[in-house]
Amino acid sequence: MAMNDVMAIVPFIAKMLRLYVQESAKGQASVYDPFRKWMDNCYRGVPLGALGSGSIGRSYRGYFQHFQIFPRMFEEKPILANQFSAFVSRPGGKSYSTVLSAPKADVLKGIDRAGIGSWDWKLKEKNCTYNGLFPRSWTVYDGEPDPEIKITCRQISPFIPHNYKESSFPVAVFTFTVQNSGSTPADVTLLFTWANSVGGKSELTGNHTNSRMRTADGHPPVTFAIASQETGGVRVTCCPSFAMGPSVPGGEQFTAKDMWEEAKNRGAFGGAPRASASSRPGSSIGAAVAAATTVPAGGMRAVSFALSWSCPEVKFPAGRTYHRRYTKFLGLDRDAAAEQLAHDALLEHMKWESLIEEWQRPVLHDKRLPEWYPVALFNELYYLNAGGTIWTDGLPPKKTSFASSKYGSTAMESFSLDGFHPGDPAADGILRAMATAEERLEASSAFGTAPLGDSEESVGRFLYLEGMEYHLWNTYDVHFYASFALLSLFPELELSLQRDFARAVLHHDPRPMRTLDGATVPRKVLGAVPHDVGLRDPWFQLNAYMIHDPARWKDLNPKFVLQAYRDVAATGDAAFAAAVWPAVYLAMAYMHQFDRDGDGMVEKTAAPTRPTTSGPSPASAPTPAASGSRPSRRPPPWRASSATAAPRGTSSSGTDVRGACTTPSSGTAPTSTTTTAAARTAGPSWPTSSPGSGTRARAG
Template identity: 50%
Template sequence: MPRGKSSSGGSLFYRRKHSWRRDELVSRSTLHLLDFDDGTPPEHAWRRKLSSHANRLKEFNVTFREAFKMMKLGLRLWSYVREEASQGRKAPIDPFTRESTKPSASQGVPLGGMGTGSISRGFRGEFKHWQITPGLCDMSPVMENQFSIFITREGGTKKYSSVLAPGQHDGLKKSSDDGISSWDWKLRGDRSTYHALFPRAWTVYDGEPDPELKLSCRQISPFIPHNYEESSLPVSVFVYTLVNTGKERAKVSLVMTWANSIGGLSHQSGGHVNEPFIGENGISGVLLHHKTANNNPPVTFAVAALENQNVDVTVLPIFGLSGESSVTAKEMWGTMVQGGCFDRDNFNAGPSMPSSVGDTVCAAVSASTWVEPHGRCTVVFSLAWSSPEVKFKKGSTYHRRYTKFYGTSPRSAINLAQDALMKYKHWEEEIDKWQTPILRDERFPEWYKITLFNELYFLVAGGTVWIVL
C-alpha cells in the first residue's frame, strides 16, 4: 500500500496519476497461466516491483516566527510528555523525541481483522510495523519471518532455493554465520511485483528463482463489511498458486519461518516456548508462546499449513540463530535444500524448553508438492495470533472482541488458524461482492477506486482496539 504514517496520523504516500497496469509489470502470458484459483491480481491495484526502493518521507521544519507563536503550546506539550515519561508511559504525540525508524512509503496491506493488534507486511515481503500491544509500535522488520522456496526438477539436475524477498537489507548484516545471512537471498525482485487492494495483496514471481515456475502469493485477511464476527479475527491466509511451465516434474517446497517475537528486541526477553501441533482437517503447524515483558499479556502465534493428497506438511518446531542452538538457521536451511522437508517425528517433540534471555527462537512450517509439467497446484498457509487481553498503561484490562467467539485460551490460536484455512474462500467471495460494483463503476477514476479501498488499512493498522463490553 502506498503509504507511511507520521506520528500525528497523517497519510503520507506517493502515487502516479494512474497506477501501472498489470501487463506493464507482469507479462500477459503469466497472467493467463495464473488465472485460476484467484491467483491473478486484479486490474485495479497499487503496484510496485520488489526491486524498487521507497523514498524516505521528508520531515518539515518550522520557521523562527512560527516556533515563537507556538511557544506556549510547545511548553504545555513538553510538560505533558515529561509527566507521562515519569509514570513509565510514552506520550502518543512527542515531537521532542526523534524516532529511530523514520516512516517511508514502503508499507503494504496489514494482516488480520480490525482491533486484533496488527502486523504489517511491506511490499518487499518483510513483516514489520508491530502493534500487538496497545500503545507500542515497532516499525522495524523481523527478518527471520519469511517465506522461502526450494525447487528440485525431476532427475535432480536443476535445483533452486531462495528466500522470497530481496536480500539487500541492513538486518542481514547483523546476523551471525549460523543465522539467516546463511540463507539463499537470491531474489533480485526485478521480475516480481506486489499488488495491493485492501484487504488483499498479491505478489507475483514471474520466473524467480526458477525461470520455468510461475508463482503467485495471495494474502487475505477477513475485513468484511457487516460481518462483525470474522472481521474481528487475528488471522491472515497466504495462498500460493504454482504453475510449472517446464518439461520436467518439479518438487516444490514452500517454508514459512517465524520468530517468537512481537517486534523490536522482544525475542531476547526469554521464557518463550514453541510446540508443534496437529489439528483437524489436515491442518498442522507450530505454536509459538511469547512471554511479553513489563507484565503485558502474553501472545501465542500459530503458523500452519493445509495438508491434502497433493501437499505434505512437516515442521521444525524450534531453531536458533547461533551455534549454541540445537538446530541453527543454517542447519534448517541445509535440511530443506537436501530433502525439501523436515522429519515427521518432529510433531511428537512436545513443548520446547523456555528460551534463555538474549536468545532468539524460531519455527518453520514446510508444505511440499509435486507439480507436473504444465501443471498447476495450490499451497496454503495461515498465521493467527491469540492475544486475548488488552492491557492499557493506566491499568485497565479488557478482552478483545474475537474472544467472544473463540474464548481466552492461548491455544485458541489453533482454532483460528484452522478456521482461516477452511473459510478463506468464502471470505474472498464476500470481499468480491463488496468491491466489484465500485471497481466496475466507470464514473470513478482509477486512482479513486484504488485509494478508496487501500486507505481503509488504517482501521486495522492504526492502533485500533475492539473489545468485548
C-alpha cells in the same frame, strides 16, 4: 514558515517537552513521544488481520514489519526470520532456492551468518510484482527461484463488511499458486518460518517457548500459530523449534542453519526435534512449516498457509483489562484460540474472499470512476486495521475501582440513559436520566460499563488512535471525517462509538486538569462533547488532550449532533435515536453560551479553538466563563431543578453550563438558522417510539 511563526510555537514545544518528561518520570503513558524515531514507511504493503485484534504489517518487499499487537505499541523494525521461502528441484539434479523477500542491504546488515544469514537471500526484485487492494494483496515471483516457475502469493484477511464475527479474527491466509512452464516436473517446497517475537527486542528477552510466549513490560502473553493445509497433492511437515543463532558449545540445538539445510536438501522435515525448552535471555527461537508438492510440466498447484495470533487481553495503563471481541467466539485460551483461528482460516478463506469480492466488485467495475479512485477508496481503509484499533467484547473490565478523591467516587464512571423516557419533556427527561445514573453509581452494581438504553446489542466497543504518533483514543473531531467508513461498512460499531460519546456528554468530571496554556479546568464538563475518550483509562478518564481546554472547542458539539442525525438517517435505527436524544439536546443547549448576541451563530473568541463562523458580539452580551478559571464548588449537576426546563421544541437562553446543568430564569433564544449554531430544538423531529421498537438497516 516565517520567523514570527517559529517564535510563536517555541513556548508550546517547550511545554510539550516538559509534559513528556514529567509523565515519563511518573511512568505514565504520554500522548506524544518527541524522541521516538520512526522508520521509513514507504515499503509498507497491505497489513494482516481484521478489526481490533492487533495487526502485522507486510512489506511489498516480502518481509513482516510494523507489529501492533498491544495498545499504542508499534514495532516498525522487520523480523527477518519471518519469511516465506521456495525450494525447487528437477530431474537431473537441478535445484534452486531463495527467500521470497528482497530487503534492502541496510536491513540485512548485521544478521548472523551462522543463523538466518546462512539462508539463500537471492531473490531478484526485478522479477517481482506487488499489487495491493485492502484487505487483499498479490505478489508475483516470475522466474523465481526457477526460471521456469511462476509463483503467485495471494494474501487475504477477514475484513468483511457487516460481519461482526470473522471480522474480529486476528488471522491471515496466504495462498501460493505455483505454475510450471518447463518441460519436466518440478518438486516444489514452500517454507513458512516464524520467530517467537512481537517485534523490537521482545524475541531476545528469554523464557519463550513455541507453545506459549511471555512478554515483557507487563503486556499480556501472545500465542502465534502457523499452519498449512495438507491435501492429496500437498504434504505438510513441521519444525517445531529452531534456534536463531549458532549452536551452543556442548549443546544439541537445532539451529536456523540446520533447519534451512534440511528443507533445502530433503524438501521436508523429518528428524527435527520436538519443541525446545524456553529460550535464554539474549537468544531467540522460531518454528517452521514446510509444504511440498510436485508440479507437472505445464501444470499448476496451490498451497495455502495461515498465520494467526492470540492476545485475548487488552490492558491499559491505569490497570483495567478488557477481552477482545474474538474471545466471544473462541474463548480465552490463547493456544486453543490461535490453533482454531489458523484451522478455520484455511477452511473458510475462500468464502471470505467471495464476500470481499462481492463488496468491492461494484466499485471496481464502475467505468465512470477514474482508475485511481477504487485503489484510494479501499486501501485507505487500512487504518481500521493498522491504526491501533481495539475491539472489545463489550463486557466490563476485569479490574474496576472508583477513584477516591475529594470530588467523590463518580468522577471516573460513565452515565447511562436507561432512565430516559422519550415521552418526557426533553430537559426533564435528561435530568431524570442523570438522577437514575447517580443512583446506580452509588450502588455496587455501578462498577463497569452500562448500556446506553435497553436495546443496545452486544457488538462490543471500538477504539482507534488519532495517529500512530499521536496517542488519543477516538479523537472526535477527526472521527467526524473517518466515521463514514465505519457507518458504511460496520454500522453497529459506529452506533456503539456514538453511544459512548452520548454517555460522555452526560458525564461530569470535576477533577482539575492543568492545560498547556496554563489554565486549570475540570477534566470533563457536563454538556460538552469530549475531545477523546482518554489514553490511560479509556471511557473512564476522558480528555487526554490537554493543550487547551476541550470544553471551549466549538466544533465538537455540532459534530456530535450532525453525526447522530446522519447515523439515524442512514440506519433507520429509532432505538438508537431515542437513546442518544437527551445527549443531543444537552449538547445543543451547551452551545448557547457561545452565542452571545442571540443571532443563532456562535462567536469566534480569542480562545484557541477550531475555526468557527463569527457574528456580531455586542459588548453587553454575557461572557462565558474564562477557560482558565476554576469552577466553583457546586452540587452535583444532575441535582439541578427542572422546574423551568424548556420543553422539546423550544430552546433556552444562553447560559454557561460548564459547571452545572443550570436552567434559565426566563426568556428564550431565537431558533438557530444553521446546523452548526447553538441549540436547534425546532429542527428535524427525532423518533419518540420506545427503544425496543427501532428497526435496523445496513448502510452503504
